[in-house]
Amino acid sequence: MQTRPLGDTGHDSTVMTFGAIALNWLEQEGANQLVEHVLDYGVNHFDVAPEYGDAELKLGPKLRQHREEIFLGCKTQERTYEGAWRKLERSLNRLGVDAIDLYQVHGLEYDEELDAITGDDGALAAFREAKEQGLIDHIGLTSHGDPGLILDALDRVDDLESLMFPLNPVVAGKDDDEYDYEAVLARADEKNVGTLGIKAFAGGSWPPTDELPESDRPFANWYRPVTAPDEVRERFDFAAAQGLTSVVSAGDPKLVTMILEAAADYDGMDEAAQRSLIERVRHDDSPVPEQLHH
């Protein structure tokens, strides 16, 4: 599988990152098998978080067995110094490892949170201490909120080495600033910060719960994913072709093999085909009826 440099970290990540939340939906034996399956494809970057149910615990055994083959990303939603330290120690315990390669501020959404994490008593102070102590190697940030906020974070946090944010043809077809993750990608590239793409496989939102109760959803994803192999492949190709370092696999284990196959076969996507995909999802979404043309 292709690899790309993850910013200045010195690590070359495979073009697919394994979203280890998928392990949460499996028993331990199945989780072990899935990790072996992912490693068989050569994937070398895993991403997990304490919020993903039992994913950290289920990743632990195979992570420890293959520690040298896996660049491990983990994250915390804590915004304070104390909270971040507590969660980091808890993750290290649950994963059963001495160190995490990439520790990320998880799901930054509001300006106040950026103020909080960058303050004297903020999470990043804990991250930096942990880095000095060798418990983490690199610092990252994830957000599916306002791209403007991610750009601010990039300006204000000098030691950020990776960003994780949504990128897919639905988002790419929207002009509003609130969807301008392309600007984030461009600025991250300028600063040589690694970029990890999420929601590459999002097909749309789930219907309201009164129409489709959560317990009746056929996939574990936050969003309704694309599920046909060809669609999964073109979504992967699209995300990888935008220039992200790596595309994070979808959270449902049923989709992982299709994504691995797409990632293993990835060899670029020309621009007319990228536009074709943007145009298709735009029309699927469009409130304007009766369009005969593109």
Add this chain to the structure above:
Amino acid sequence: MDVPQTVTVALDDRPVAGRRCLEAGAGAGNATAGLLANGAARVYAVTNDRDHARTTRRRVGRDDGDGSDGDDGVDESDGDRLAVLEADLRAVPLPDDSVGVITAHGLCNVLDPASLSAVAEEFSRVASPGAQLVVDDYDPLPDGAAIGGLFAVENAASELARGRPALTFYPAAFLRRFFAGHGWEFERERTLLEPVPWTESHVSAHGDRAVSMAKEHPGEPCDALAATARRLATDIGSESVGRMYGLAFRFPE
């Protein structure tokens, strides 16, 4: 509204800012939105279709003056920069030498050869020296494209009802030479979409149009065409096939 990528790419190397523009065949307002987003001084969006005129005004013009700001890349003043004109493109209601940019985005395929010639005459008449012409359209579909069957039915219904085809897909090389013959200097060709995503909404819109034209000409053949159009639209669902290209020309000084 979001400007489609096809329009963005078709215009991104064209000097639009500060120019008076003719958007020929307003459709759903896509190219009009692109011209305004690129800083056109004024856009005359000309269409002979009342629904298209209304759609363009509603999506792009902000005629309601609700003061909502541009969360969509189109600012509040667009209403002042846009004139939607209901008129026949074979007789454009603009003076000679009056526009600096002409866009024909997905227009030529709805013009039969006779209409295309008349419209091209008008383009040359209203273009000022140095004007830009942007022609975006579809190459003929490859053999075996399922949607080709639906377009054939749409054309048959149109021929019976109106005596002319509904759709003619001119090859890029044909339009290039055709507009050169009308005095335009060719500047470049781009591929806008390949494959072209004929989505369920496009397919059903073409199916509906075939049915409505078939109904204009009552009788057994048209009933059969309407039924075939409905069946094909359902069977095809969606199909990605063919190529949409973008041509750019310049009118000599």
